Amino acid sequence: xxxxxxxxxxxxxxxxxxxxxxxxxxxxxxxxxxxxxxxxxxxxxxxxxxxxxxxxxxxxxxxxxxxxxxxxxxxxxxxxxxxxxxxxxxxxxxxxxxxxxxxxxxxxxxxxxxxxxxxxxxxxxxxxxxxxxxxxxxxxxxxxxxxxxxxxxxxxxxxxxxx
Numbered sequence: 001x002x003x004x005x006x007x008x009x010x011x012x013x014x015x016x017x018x019x020x021x022x023x024x025x026x027x028x029x030x031x032x033x034x035x036x037x038x039x040x041x042x043x044x045x046x047x048x049x050x051x052x053x054x055x056x057x058x059x060x061x062x063x064x065x066x067x068x069x070x071x072x073x074x075x076x077x078x079x080x081x082x083x084x085x086x087x088x089x090x091x092x093x094x095x096x097x098x099x100x101x102x103x104x105x106x107x108x109x110x111x112x113x114x115x116x117x118x119x120x121x122x123x124x125x126x127x128x129x130x131x132x133x134x135x136x137x138x139x140x141x142x143x144x145x146x147x148x149x150x151x152x153x154x155x156x157x158x159x160x161x162x163x
Contacts, residue, residue, distance in 0.1 A: 018098065018100060018102075019105050019119055020131070022139065023098070023138060024133050025132045028042065028046050028052065029051060029053070030042055030053055031054060031056070032053050032054070032055055032061060032062075032084065032085050033056070033086070035080060035084060036069060037081050039069070043066065049065060049066045050115075050135075051063070051064050052118070061091060062085075062093060063090045063116055065116065067115070068090055095120045097121075098131055105139075115135055115136055116133055116135050117134050119131050
């Protein structure tokens with residue numbers, strides 16, 4: 001986001017990095033009623049580590065991650081063709097506003113012990129206003145922008161913890 005400041009008849013443009021600058025806009029979905037085997041195959045095909053789980057009406061209800069597959073499926077030796085996404089998905093979704101700072105996103109991830117935040121438009125916490133997703137990997141793009149020591153500390157902490 002650009003901010004323009006007027007200083008003694010001179011305009012100075014400053015850049016403020018927000019979550020919307022770093023987030024992934026392509027969020028792949030899968031239905032609650034699909035099997036976790038379908039989720040694993042879709043993650044592999046799309047080369048992603050998570051899928052947004054939606055109900056029959058397309059409303060986001062949760063998230064299925066590789067971590068969910070390992071911790072809730074693999075170690076329990078269940079049949080992947082019989083377990084539905086709704087049974088293992090992480091819910092409720094943790095959201096962040098698109099205009100938030102990356103350090104707030106890092107703090108939210110640490111606070112809720114999650115690796116994925118759903119990015120919603122503006123001031124809305126409504127998941128129907130979904131505009132993207134942010135993960136710790138997305139913060140690597142932010143490292144070049146960090147100027148504030150407080151932001152840098154939060155970002156380094158999330159990167160060390162999750163990557």
